Amino acid sequence: MVLVTLGLLGTVVFSGAELPGKVSFSVVEASPPRVGYYVSVIDANRMWVGLTHTLNRGQSWTSRIPPDKLAHFLDSPLEYSVTRFFDDQRGVLSSSGAVWSTVDSGKTWKKILSGHLQGIEKAAGGTWWLAAGNDAEVSYYRSRDAGATWTGCGMDQKAVGGTMGSASFVDSMHGWTVYAKYNERGLPIKEGIAVTEDGGCHWRPIWWVPMESVHLLRQVLFVDPQVGWLLADGSLAGC
DSSP: OEEEEETTTTEEEEEEEEETTEEEEEEEEOSSSOOOSOEEEOSSSOEEETTEEESSTTSSOEEOOOOGGGGGGGGSOGGGSEEEESSSSOEEEEETTEEEEESSTTSSOEEEEESEEEEEEEOGGGOEEEEEEOSSEEEEEEESSTTSSOEEEEEEETTTOEEEEEEEESSSSOEEEEEEEEOTTSOEEEEEEEEESSSSSSOEEEEEOSSOOSSOEEEEEESSSSOEEEEESSOOTTO
16 A cells, blocks of 8 residues: 655545556545645554544544644645654654654654754664754664654764765664765765664765765665665766
8 A cells, every 4th residue: 555645735645456457546635734745654544644644544634733842834834844653653753953752643742852854764673763963963863662762873974974864774783875975064065875784873885976966866775785776866977
């Protein structure tokens, strides 16, 4: 079962293969107008779209508001903040220079980290990885309880290099991330791929794009330790 959101009004499209070789689509409407673009699928019936969630495959939706200190975001589309939910109750939201956590389905929020959420990914064995940072540095955290608590385990100075957000893990320890060196304004000036062998606490660059680029690499996905995919804007000439 796949879920897709289209546009600011919150159109949600479900697709499911009911018969071999045939795919059916059904369209449901999430609660407009502030739905957001970040989707967390729990199972075939339960999912979050931004801060709006359903427990019955889109027949009804419940909307939550951000933390009190983020109330001004109610006047702006939620796609400008990052949301990620681990189940019905637990999730994180990032905006206004902080990462917030909820354990009651978004009714209340607690600030857990400073900085912007740059990436959050699930690894094997119930482990989650999170990167949060500012213009100068990015810190890495791991959770073993579906995001209820986070433990810091590493940090990169962006002038030397750090994750751009996208990461892909094949087990609890081994993964890859889109990596970059940054200038003094926190903008990427050189991009590539880095690997981790300790669950995302430390990253080692293994490949750089052979040309100057800004916001070229978008996402990396490995299906096993030998085979991976890289999503980029434009052409990676010279690769």
